[in-house]
Amino acid sequence: MPKKRVGALEKVDADLPNLQYKIGRDPKSYTEDFLNQYGQYQSQRDIFMASPTTATSSGIISFRNLIDFVAHVADCFPEDTAEFPEDLKTILTLHHAQLESELREKIVGSLVLLRRKDIIDSSSLLNTLFPILVATPSKTLRSLLFNKILSDLRTSNQKAINHRLNRTIQTALFNLLTSDRTSSKGIWAVKITRELWKRQIWTDSKAVEIMKEASLADNEKVIGSGVRFFLGGDKEREELEDESSDDEAIDVGKLKHQIGINKKTRKGKKSVEAAVKKVRQNEKKKNAPHPLNFSALHLLHDPQGFAEQLFSKHLNNGKSKLNLDQKLLVLQLVSRLVGLHKLTVIKLYSYFTKYLTPRQPQVTSFLASLAQATHSLVPPDAIEPLVQKIANEFVSEASASEVASAGLNAIREICVRQPLAMSDILLQDLVMYRKSKDKGTMMAAKGLLSLYREVGADLLKKRDRGKKATMGIKSGTIKERRFGEDEVGGIEGIELLEEWKANERKRKRAETGLPELGTDEEDEDENEAEEQAGWDNWDAESDASEDSGGWIAVESDEEINISDSEDDEPAAKKIKLDKSATPNPDAEKGETDQNPEKKVSKLATTKILTPADLAKLQELRLEASINKTMGAKTKAQSDRIKEALARHADDALTADQIEGFSKLRKSTKEEMIALAREGKGERGEHKSTQAIRKSKKEAEGKSTTNKEKSRKKNFLMTLGKAKYKQKRSLTQTKRVLQGHIERSKRGGKRGNIGM
């Protein structure tokens, strides 16, 4: 029923917002009025409860407005409104399906308002809203509830992590998933968890457990969303963080400049102050220690069990109803887990056999998954037939070039992870494809060749081995790696770092004019200064007095119930930068184990590497491996190799990388246009470059030149001067010309003083 017309007199009477305002100012004086309204609310509530479906919000004041009013002033009359939240909860839980939408939204909003006023606590609010979110058929209500639940969880975790609340909610979500595995209601648990994971509110293993349960559900939707979380949740989180860190870059200098030019107002001053404050805050945030976030895959309790369950339930199960895409997702997750944690799921490899044909849809994804599932502890017997099959099915003269290159790429990716899966005959056969006419195939074959020059040169024909490998085999430095053998000790590339550091020092000394080799003391001083700088770059909080640089005490869940037992050691010991006291245990062990004749770098044993050092180390490693790989003649090639090497072992292998160089086909027109446009800026309409430049300048708030200004000047304003110019006497003209010369010498009207 629509609103009825409200008479003038009634309007005054029915002015709830006015009364609300008055009560807000002075609750005591308006107690009577509030009680009257509350009585009205109660009678309306009774009417409503008597027949929720037929009761209409007729009359001058609707039930909705009364609820709103009471919710707003409830904090002023806690005793009188003690049962108000309960009323709302019962109305919502019992009748949410029949309520008209506006009233429903108002009730939800009022409950949240009561929560904000601390009249009810978060857990009771969430326990009310969550069952409705799961049960309601209304889409709008669902989205409303979802938002409210999320925002409430966020606000209650804002100041400090509210462990108790999180735990109850997590338990509720977990129970929702485990109680009925076939229902699609679990999707809400997944959605909430994913959102909170993304915002770094839930970063613990319990959230991961929830997602694990979701991936093991029986409903396709729930499975899909759970698996997607593991495959993409962490990336999403990182992206959000990046986004939030680089938004709103305020240029304080520009603002100050503008204030200096424009009229000085209080408002302008304030805006500058606000901007400065904001910039400071941003800087503080930027320098704050980075919270330790483990990826979801690392937080899993029992990855082996999880991977086995996933595999046997969704993939190796005739009754599973998943379609190919969903199966691929699950397969990606399983292979990711296997590769990352070096698990052993032997059945997985035979499962791949039937999918490895060129006609299989999305075969590149299967190939990528297979490569991902391979690691150094997989028995070569399990993979060898697969490699053989890929070679037979994909790589032949008769097959299309894309197919061959995809096959070769896949084989290479597999062999990177388990070099023993290759036999010498097959390898020699495959390496022959480096003479192929097709570029993609050729490059894939070369990649394989360069890989085996490093990891198994004896499998190659003698002439393919290359100089370095041949010499290595002869001198015995390159030995065949056995199955399960691990490289012993040492930090890869540490000697590179040492060398680089020495060079740097030399260079610096040369710059300052000192002899190249200084005394030890000087070196020591320099080292310390350098090191301090290295820490400072990464962590603003470390200063001379408190040198806990770079480390954050990660509080565990148990900290809520702090044990007071006196013999407990202080929980978070601060790690000191005392060099002699804490040698790196790993490196030390490496030192004793290694061959005495091999020169061991002392760097890691004598120093704690700063984050800056580690970054440099990574860079140097990359450089070295690029130099080692063959055939990087052009810049594009070396870039590609660099990209491939920079990929972290934790990162997933995608189908794109398997397709790899077969993309080197002639690009389409659209791609070429996009490439040409790249970096040229937006060109909305057809304009000259000059005009675009000018508008860009204008948009940036930069000023125009004097010439431009004079060009733009109104004609009528120049008219008077022009007319007068013709009538000037000779002396006047002279004075003007001389003035012009003087001005230009001085450098403008005001002059360039101090320039």
Added chain:
Amino acid sequence: MGSSARKKKEKKKDFQKTKLKVGKAKQKADNVTDTSFRSKSITVNQQSLTTTAPSSFSQFSHYVSLASSSKSDTQRKDALSYLTTQLSSQPVNASMPLPTAILLPKLIPLILDGSPAVRSQLLKFLRLLPPAEVGDRAEQSLLYTRAGMTHLSAPIRVDALALLEWLLEVAQEDIVTCPGGWVKTLKSFMSMMGWASSSGSTKWTSASRASFGKAGKAFPRQIIMLAKFLQAGLVEESSESLTSTSNGLFPLCDVEVHMIPARSNAFAHLNLFGSSRDEEGEMYIDREERQRVFATKFQPAVMEGLENVKKEAGEAGRAAAILSKALREGMVDYSGIDDTQ
């Protein structure tokens, strides 16, 4: 200049003769009035265009729905007045077109209607309903009565009192005994008259009454209605009927008590099937129970308010005298011993 030439041309244009063209309609004059109109439907107010006129029953139910859910004030009022004339003009013994059980729930929400005309028409209509059938609907009617009594708008409060008066006339017993009928209604009275006090705060100032305003003329009426209500709840009925039957056949004394009860839902006070009720929503069947609740919850506030009103004298003072009389009569035999706890 150019513009004046254009203006000249325009002026000339008015006097030029328009050329007629073959095959085209004649051009319309400049001052022609467009008389064509479009309408989705043509409504004839009074006439029925169907060959078979609708039956009086269907017309009656149509007007009921019109009265309960029409958007326009006048339409609602007219529908109600139609219903009123229909009911009043029908023969004495004829059955009603629609039973009270349907009419009352549909129309009673109109007591909260914004238009005064609708409300007064509703009161007129309700008086035509058969009194015997109202009692069963007492609880529902009371819900709306209470909502009206605590309403922000003063005229609605007055009309709600009139509604309560009617209810007391036709179904006095049901009103005070139905669930929530006694305590909640009394509470509404208290809040309406400004005698209620917050449970939380101490009483500092007398009621400010910012939103309800000074009740003025309505105040004595409120007091009188409270007196009537208390009389209905607290004062014992003259039990003539009881005595008459007990004189009957000797061995059969108090037969009624042991017979199947005549009223509907006789065991409602046990509340076997409904949701549990709190103290306010409870049924108070006995007079003693009502007395006890009144004495513990409301009597102090009423006495205090009464004292204040008596001082005012005038019409309100006279009404207060009636109220105090009703109170005396009602509470005369109340022992004050709370034996229920």
